[in-house]
Amino acid sequence: MKVPTNNPKPKRKPNMPFDVTGLSAYVANNSKAIALKAVANATTAKLFIENGAVQSGVKGSAAILKMDTDANFQDGSSCGRTAVGNTTLTSKTITVKPISDYQNVCPKSLHNTFFASMLAKGQAPEESFTPEFAAYLMDVRSKKIAAAVEVMLWNGDTALTGTTNNKHINGIMKQVGAGVALTATGSTLIAKLQAAYLGMPVEVRQAEDARIFIGEDKYAEYLVALANANIYKATDDMVLFGTTIKLQPTAGLNGKNKIYIGRISNFQLGLDGESDMDSAELRFSNETKQWYLDYNFSVGVAVVDETEVGVASI
Numbered sequence: 052m053k054v055p056t057n058n059p060k061p062k063r064k065p066n067m068p069f070d071v072t073g074l075s076a077y078v079a080n081n082s083k084a085i086a087l088k089a090v091a092n093a094t095t096a097k098l099f100i101e102n103g104a105v106q107s108g109v110k111g112s113a114a115i116l117k118m119d120t121d122a123n124f125q126d127g128s129s130c131g132r133t134a135v136g137n138t139t140l141t142s143k144t145i146t147v148k149p150i151s152d153y154q155n156v157c158p159k160s161l162h163n164t165f166f167a168s169m170l171a172k173g174q175a176p177e178e179s180f181t182p183e184f185a186a187y188l189m190d191v192r193s194k195k196i197a198a199a200v201e202v203m204l205w206n207g208d209t210a211l212t213g214t215t216n217n218k219h220i221n222g223i224m225k226q227v228g229a230g231v232a233l234t235a236t237g238s239t240l241i242a243k244l245q246a247a248y249l250g251m252p253v254e255v256r257q258a259e260d261a262r263i264f265i266g267e268d269k270y271a272e273y274l275v276a277l278a279n280a281n282i283y284k285a286t287d288d289m290v291l292f293g294t295t296i297k298l299q300p301t302a303g304l305n306g307k308n309k310i311y312i313g314r315i316s317n318f319q320l321g322l323d324g325e326s327d328m329d330s331a332e333l334r335f336s337n338e339t340k341q342w343y344l345d346y347n348f349s350v351g352v353a354v355v356d357e358t359e360v361g362v363a364s365i
Contacts, residue, residue: 089193155342155344230357244273311360321349
């Protein structure tokens, strides 16, 4: 007969699955930064943000205020006063659209693959990714989303239908329309770009923040044209040969055979960036037994004055 003891043997803790607390904390603490990176890493968005051409905290729509005035000199030798000219205040609306991107990820699909080592051991009640792989997965998604946002900022058109990323906002090309029609003449791409540059009003083309927005495909042709013409010029300054204006390659203009010339300050990027809609989330679903990788962000773009943006076919 066993004698009872006052020191009972402690109960064993049940076998626990991989502790996802650290993973969840990583996602929770970095979700907004990850989601914003999905937008801010887009080439055009990054350019606008770095130059202050951005409004954050926009929910729905916001006004962009614009002021213009003129100068009219008069003879100041008398005491008379005659007011001449006007200061005009106008506004342009920027619309920011909430956008979601959802993906289901099944860890079991990685079994018997190179990525099996990226799964934490144990499957009950849920099979988890290692924190390193989760971070890598979210980083890859952020880059893909940033690339899609870049194309949308230029090609967006709310009149589009079907399964296209570009139907959510009106992009720069849609807003500019014909703009300032420029004629890009010349036997080489270099000459065409220079001709378009000279066709812009001097106050626009000489501005410090003036840019020629060009497709990455055409920018590559420009570099080859420089080499073929035996023009030895540093290209890291991005300045168009023979001018003072900088080139800004963008994937948003690939295949368009067009360039847009304007000042960065004439564009505005719109972000929410302050709400729960700007987040990235990696969470497990007990219903589907899959991990949900969800991105929610808000973005929009506005051209303040389309009559100050030059457009040329090259």
